[in-house]
Amino acid sequence: MSATLRLTGATRLYAIVGDPVAQVRSPEVFTARFAADGIDAVLIPVHVPAAGFDAIAPALLAIGNLDGVLVTIPFKASIVPYATRLGRAAQCIGAANALRREADGTWTADMFDGVGFVRGAQRKGEHVHGRRVALFGAGGAGSAIAYALADAGARSIAIVDVDASKAQRLAATLSRAFPDCSIAAAAPMPDGIDMIVNASPVGMRPDDGLPAAIGPLDAGTLVGDVVIAARPTALIRHAMQCGCRFVDGRDMHGGQVDALMQFFAAAAPARRVAGATSS
């Protein structure tokens, strides 16, 4: 993607912070979205060496013309102490992937990895409400997606992880936040499932198989996979063979861009005032 943009002294900054950062797509995607929306802003890649994070993060947030930050691996948990306040998902999970500067200069952080997945499903006309989900992976992506699924009204979430205690801790945390959703650690493959989500790294390598022996699926099962790969993962191929609808890593990414643009824009009028004053 290529965008014609005018970069001036008055251009506002957004940054994506990671280690490494050269592989991220957000600078292209968001800079084009800002241009399309008539916002004089760019999103720049900022490579923060992991050892320097605690020195660099607060200094970045003190830059006067920085209006927002995206956070990628390995900083989604480390960024939390530097936010002035946390949204509900970030507070529950203890990790965030986006921050915006408010009118008073403070920083609000929240986690959109899970919202992106739910929005990606909605953009394909699929619903999450009332679903009985088997979720593979209780790490960063799994935590965010489990939160978003519960928040979107999933009936139950069975969390499967090779580290059973990790799955149990996540289930306990989420159960407190969503008492109406039945959330528990589980062994594969739970019964009575009508949605499967892979949030584990299985599928990132071309020769990876399924995240578990999930067997044949009813065509009404919605299948999701966070992995962004050149070709469909084994799980997505299995879904297609079973006639299931699916949400893949690209759908999730697209859904997240929409959610993040809304998050950033929620502070926009105040930011414009601040920008005009400092000019």
Add this chain to the structure above:
Amino acid sequence: MSATLRLTGATRLYAIVGDPVAQVRSPEVFTARFAADGIDAVLIPVHVPAAGFDAIAPALLAIGNLDGVLVTIPFKASIVPYATRLGRAAQCIGAANALRREADGTWTADMFDGVGFVRGAQRKGEHVHGRRVALFGAGGAGSAIAYALADAGARSIAIVDVDASKAQRLAATLSRAFPDCSIAAAAPMPDGIDMIVNASPVGMRPDDGLPAAIGPLDAGTLVGDVVIAARPTALIRHAMQCGCRFVDGRDMHGGQVDALMQFFAAAAPARRVAGATSS
């Protein structure tokens, strides 16, 4: 100016640091130059609130994909302690306006405000070598220009400042560095002058007059003015009336861009290796 640029995760960063920063032209100018030279880099404005400089500056220099920094008001002296090494001009004057990352990650700083002026003159076919100069203003710009004029072989420099002790200190410092150039504080208007440079703020306001009662000028006198104004300053108008050649703030800015691109490029091959490794 508008440039079509592709901003990706692998794009390298240059920053201009100032307070305020919205008025600077470097983001447009250098981003277009990088694009024209096939360099995947942008120059972003970074507003560093003055009170936060000492916390933010070292953190900025620790960003892994930042290859260069321009420094504007009020940080040209404050940046010096954060450089690993100083070029000759920065070392002599105690101020710098540019830093580049070397292959080993260290930072080299130097001062190009004066070089820009001398290059601006050269781009108009004018020479500085052998000139007997009256220089108005012994502040940041004046110091940088005095250094560059001496370095370019001026025969003498008479430094005029409303603060006579400031002019004397600058003359003493430069005399040690350039024993072959006759450098002294002076009162306006010194005799035997064939070059006049205004590096004082006089001329920034539309109703400003000349920096001193300089009288009629011989047409062979080269006149310079660092002020960048919408219309020619009183000094430049006076030069034109006397049939003198002149170098104005825009000429100086153009000369400096060339010098800075060379300064940044001097570390380029090593930076490319480092960039490939960190991807």
